[in-house]
Structure formats: C-alpha cells, structure tokens
Amino acid sequence: NAGVTQTPKFQVLKTGQSMTLQCAQDMNHEYMSWYRQDPGMGLRLIHYSVGAGITDQGEVPNGYNVSRSTTEDFPLRLLSAAPSQTSVYFCASGYSVGELFFGEGSRLTVL
C-alpha cells in the first residue's frame, strides 16, 4: 500500500542548477498538489492539479514548473535553484481538496 511516494528524500543543489522532485500516487486521486513548508510559515501551495492535463498556480509558483501527463504522476521542476528555495517540499493527493494524503517530504538545500 504505497500511497504517495516522493523522491528524492534529500537533495543538495548549487545555485542555478535545475532538478525535478518526483511524486507518484496509487490511489487514483484526481487532485494533486505541491507544498513547501518553512519554519513558522506553515504550508504554502506551489502548484496543484485537478486531473491529467490540468494544472494551476498556487500561492508561491515562481521558480517552479509542473506537469500532469498521467493521473498517477505530478513532478515538480525547479528551473534555476536559488537559496530561497531551500525548504521541505510535500506532495499531496486526494479525492477532495481538504482530505489529503501527504508524501513523506523532500528536503532540499540550495547552496
């Protein structure tokens, strides 16, 4: 029973590098989302998707791209990493926007 799987769990990047955080779910959820969690700031929505081929911006989309070619996968791309993108990233999916299943998180450090 995999649920929501995020990879990698840890990543260190240099400023300007690009990378992709992978997210996959096996629950056939239409709704998927990416959040970043920073100390004292709670969760902030980066991008979300309500189904394959449909994505939209959240609260803090700048510097990130997403795509949703299948129901299962929702990768998050960092185009040119900046130190301000040092954070813990969570992928979440659900049948509705409020009852979400979260991945275990990806800790990203940008030097």
Added chain:
Amino acid sequence: SQELEQSPQSLIVQEGKNLTINCTSSKTLYGLYWYKQKYGEGLIFLMMLQKGGEEKSHEKITAKLDEKKQQSSLHITASQPSHAGIYLCGANPIETDSNYQLIWGAGTKLIIKP
C-alpha cells in the same frame, strides 16, 4: 500573511493532562481540516469539520467548529506520548479565488512530558 492563526505556537504538557489547540480565521470557512505531523514526516489527516457547531471525535481527540465557522478547537484528553507532534489546521474560506486552494495555520508543536 497568515490567514489562519493557530495558538499556542507550542505546548508542553504532562502526560495524562488535557490540552486544547485553537485555530482562528478572519473569514467564514467552507471547511476546516485538522492534520498531525510527526517530526520529519508528512502530514496525516485527522478530521474535517464543515457545519457550524459541528463536533467530531476520534479516540481521545475532539475537534469543534464554532457556529460562525471561523474558529475551531482541537482538544486532547488524557494526553499520551503518541500525541506528540505538530498539529496544523487547514481551511478553504467561502470567499476565495479558488475552491482548490487551502490556507494553513503555522502549526502547534506539542511535546508530552512523561
């Protein structure tokens, strides 16, 4: 800006004692969701409240939503070490640009002293 205010920010409670965490919004909410996060892990869904005055319980955790649907409380009875973690509230306000975006509180860190 934090549209959902959680209080307290942190809480240290003796094992066996009761505690309450609050989540307050300046806007009327369509739905209010409570999650728990263990240190270094993802969030786990606890409860959803949608109706004014609604109250739900799961094991020793009870959550309530006030009649105006702007404030919720999470009450833990006879706390145990397994209750330790960070509790977050999330919500979707009735007046919102998108029905698909939740707003979140900053979280309440709960420590249980044995």
